[in-house]
Amino acid sequence: MLLSNVVGQHNAKKGLLNMWQTGHFPHALLIAGKEGTGGLSLALALAQYIFCENKQQQDSCGQCTSCRKTAKLEHADLHISFPSISPKPGTKAMSRYYMQEFREFIAQTPYSSTYDWLQFINAENKQGNITAEECREMIETLNLKSYEGGKKVQIIWRPEYLGKEGNILLKLIEEPPSNTIMLFVAEDTEDILATILSRTQIVRLPPINPQDIAQALVSRSLTDEKKAAQVAHMADGSFTEALRLVRHAENDLFPDVRNWFNALFRNNGVELAKFSEDWSKAGREQQKNFLRYIVQLLEQAIRARYLPGHPPALPPEEAQFVQKLAAMQVSLEVFEKMVKEITDTIYYIERNAHSKTQLHALSIRVVYTIQGRNIPVL
Helix, strand or coil: CCHHHCCCCHHHHHHHHHHHHCCCCCCEEEEECCCCCCHHHHHHHHHHHHHCCCCCCCCCCCCCHHHHHHHCCCCCCEEEECCECCCCCCCCCCHHHHHHHHHHHHHHCCCCCHHHHHHHCCCCCCCCECCHHHHHHHHHHHCCCCCCCCCEEEEEECHHHHHHHHHHHHHHHHCCCCCEEEEEEECCHHHCCHHHHCCCEEEECCCCCHHHHHHHHHHCCCCCHHHHHHHHHHCCCCHHHHHHHHHHCCCCCHHHHHHHHHHHHHCCHHHHHHHHHHHHCCCHHHHHHHHHHHHHHHHHHHHHHHCCCCCCCCCHHHHHHHHHHHHCCCCHHHHHHHHHHHHHHHHHHHCCCCHHHHHHHHHHHHHHHHHCCCCCCC
């Protein structure tokens, strides 16, 4: 994977390249970021850069033999450990039993979650882990000479799954064999042994900004520009979530959002009933996406009101709608209540509540909220 294919994270990429080019790259690096921020993608791209025979200023060449091998996760000096399960009774869980499946999984997208990976190998309800046996094998492997005469790279995806067995690796992390680099990819550093954290240099990945998410979706031909912008703002900084949203985003959501708000502010019961009827026929994922999109627009309206120097990064039509919403005589408390009503409805729909009833009830509650009336309690 090329560094340019890692979505966003420009500062992290720039800083890591600078460390490498100035000879200050750590032998044990921990890349920490929430799901969807690209930790695994960045680690794989770094490994390709390290092995590249014709490094460019900002990226690996992508063409040399080492780059091609690394891109397929087939480089002899690239070692990867990840959560796995026992392939059969009496056999310990080891990453090497699932390496071919992992290559196939990463080929689909390196932005999938650990849960997705465990489902990919049919773990079902089993909890994956990185075993003590794998830690010992890691030590043995990294103490061997490099197969191709250069660096050795060990990637450990989700060191949170090491548990106390991670203590086995402490000496290896602190005093690795020559020309060995260890890349840890984590989502929650609180679940990693403090003894490991203290021996690594941590690079923290922030949420990906919506512009980078939208650009990546379009460049990968996953959707059009307008839908990409909508999805990017719903994804909450996660490219994993953006990919999931794209799979369920069937139509342009904005026209229905605008119509719904017009009906709400005019208290048009006929239109509100039609809204509930029409959207009750959509799938639950599409219903949740629609409601999440409304929450994002409301949050943008709040920002537009209180941070006027920062115009919303939305397509022109949505940006104009947000600006009008921000200028209306609606208090912050009303906006907050609207967001709460919508997020509550998402919760109910997730739990298989009758969607038509929930959507109609939501419309009524929001109308009462806008008008400053108390909702009757039976």
